[in-house]
Amino acid sequence: MTIPALSPNHPPTADAAAIRAAKGKLGEPAKFALDYARTLVTRATSILGVADGLRDRARRQITWLANQQTYEALAARPVTDLRDLVGRGTRLNALAESGYGTVADVLDATPYELRSAPGVGGRSAEEVSAAARQLADEVRSGVRVRFDVENQTGPHTQLLATLTAIRHADHARATLHGPVHQFASHASRLSAWAQPTTDRSAMRFKRRAKKQPALAALAQLDALLRAPETAHLVQSLDWYERAIVPEAYTADRLWPDYASDAAGFNALLSTLGGHGEDPDTSESAQGFLPSELRQTIRAVPLDTTLLTATLRNYQVFGAQYALHQEHTILGDEMGLGKTVQALAAVAHMAAKGQTRFLVVCPASVQMNWINEIEKHTVLDAHSLHGAGRDAATRLWLREGGVAVTTFGTLGKLDQVADEGIAMVIVDEAHAIKNPETQRSQAVAAVLTQAQRALLLTGTPMENRVEEFRNLIDYLQPGIARRLDAADALSGARHFRRAVAPVYLRRNQEDVLTELPDKIEVEDWVHLTPADEDAYARAVSARNLMAMRQAAFHADDSAKMDMLVEIVEEARQGDLKVLVFSYFLGVLEKIQRRLGEAVVGTLTGSVAPVQRQHLVDTFTRRTGHSVLLSQIEAGGVGLNVQAASVVVIAEPQWKPSIEEQAVARAYRMGQIRKVQVRRLLAKGSVDERLREIQEHKSLLFSEFARKSDAKEAHAAAVDPGEHRPQVLDDTAVPVEHRIIAAERHRLGID
Incomplete structure (x- = not known):
């Protein structure tokens, strides 16, 4: 006026x-x-x-x-x-x-x-x-x-x-x-x-x-x-x-x-006592950090005047933690709202007069970040990606707001690191676990110059404790230097205490008391004769990718029949189904078999905007429908709470990949019981991959799944059946060891 x-x-x-x-x-x-x-x-x-x-x-x-x-x-x-x-x-x-x-x-x-x-x-x-x-x-x-x-x-x-x-x-x-x-x-x-x-x-x-x-x-x-x-x-x-x-x-x-929008309603309900949360005494909501640190963090109230979302108690604490500790990793389990916590920290700083904020993320979720900024805050969002990135960068530097760029684009933006950034947020931060890559070095340059830095990842350590330490090194090198990655299981408790100043993690069972049940089922099947022949040929040829797909080789494969049975059961219950596979060929066979029930397939070649459109179509369709997705294309960054049946067509190399995929549906906002169905073939590479998954899950649980003093309950894992000596040689790539194991099991070697 x-x-x-x-x-x-x-x-x-x-x-x-x-x-x-x-x-x-x-x-x-x-x-x-x-x-x-x-x-x-x-x-x-x-x-x-x-x-x-x-x-x-x-x-x-x-x-x-x-x-x-x-x-x-x-x-x-x-x-x-x-x-x-x-x-x-x-x-x-x-x-x-x-x-x-x-x-x-x-x-x-x-x-x-x-x-x-x-x-x-x-x-x-x-x-x-x-x-x-x-x-x-x-x-x-x-x-x-x-x-x-x-x-x-x-x-x-x-x-x-x-x-x-x-x-x-x-x-x-x-x-x-x-x-x-x-x-x-x-x-x-x-x-x-x-x-x-x-x-x-x-x-x-x-x-x-x-x-x-x-x-x-x-x-x-x-x-x-x-x-x-x-x-x-x-x-x-x-x-x-x-x-x-x-x-x-x-x-x-x-x-x-x-x-x-069940997530929004339940967030509000939780702040009114509907979920029994106590913002002052709930240790789980505060990541089981030491009590003195928790009290210090909560002492400064969060300014939410520029935020339009309702925060749950644990989300308020997450934003306060990021602000107070300044250089941190938010490692909450998938589906707990890391994005809105990061935006709450940004909105607080903006309300106090800060002007420029930067988000670095995979290209697949870049548009999702733009949407979330506009949905949950009154701040201006700027897309520093694509043909107009230079003009958008100049506008952001001049007027302020939240800029969102990708790992691939960041290194092409001139002098961004020198422009007084109040906070840098790195989403899917495990992507920079290797400090030797150009991507990691570009991010590190920005992190060094920013007033505050927040790394977001639900999987801070996928393979080794050393990778977790690399992430900490970007933020607080002093803490990273004091960590001993060789502590192994005996040092896990000490490890969690040592990273408390830089690492906060909460799990779904700790804070989302309103989530419906999640039922996980392993659907083991026996290979059909035709699939067995295809599998034996793949093993003989040492073709690991063909080995993993052999259970879907024939039109009447046991896995396909099991999948059809699961989808039919979901159709009778008017439920939506989300099917993940690593292989495009497997998804194409599934689409042909399921026909019109499939609304589309999310693949790496589908543009981010079109991916969201497919998810929206799947969500809006009345009653039963099926959405197919390559697991590394649709397993990150998308919210698909409309699905209440999740099928994983074959085991993945990393447990975190499957967990991220399941978390697309089993997350805040889910209102129905979620079935997770894993299709597994007996007498195949699936058994070997499950053995590897169990080993990685144990390591992740002990070192990274719980914050600070929260006790780990996982027991030691039996390494499994006796295998040839080469299989215990860590100098041999794991893919080669798996092939060797199957050749030995089938008597080929």
């Missing part, structure tokens, strides 16, 4: 034409303008302040639902479950025979009423009543309020309506605060100066020195009320006034909205 700044010492001014127009609006028109301005400010203030009241309403609804769940649980517990909590002589069977058959029945009765049971005296009645309350407290402490799309109860629908209203109220506060403050400031000042114009008679007798500023103020107020910005503000107020009323929503709108 182009209204000049005003102060009591600087009366408003206007040109002669505006003054003449203002003279025609003395009296009632002027009074209407002032009243209208005040009404807009009142309406806006009311909208900006409604969120707290809505939160109180939601907490009451959550408490009622939790109490109801507790009561239902206790109604299913026989009164004899109180035996361990009462004296030996208490006659619980007598209570059951007298109509107090469940713990809930006991809770509903007074001790005086319980005494009516034969053989139950006053002391026993008091003991039983106290025991029931104790058990009720224990059950209540473990209750988590969850939404179930298959069981849409009235109270849950009402809570969804309140959460929807809160989300709109929060969005209004984030987006309208600035415009409302600006309008209110101008309107109140102008109204004060223009107040005399509401009395036409009094204006006749005022001297020019008093009359002109009042007329000028009225003219400016009229211009302010007619400004396009004010018209937009009024439209926004009209919309938000309807959106913040829970009663305005119906179940047929609420539940589809929840299904499309």
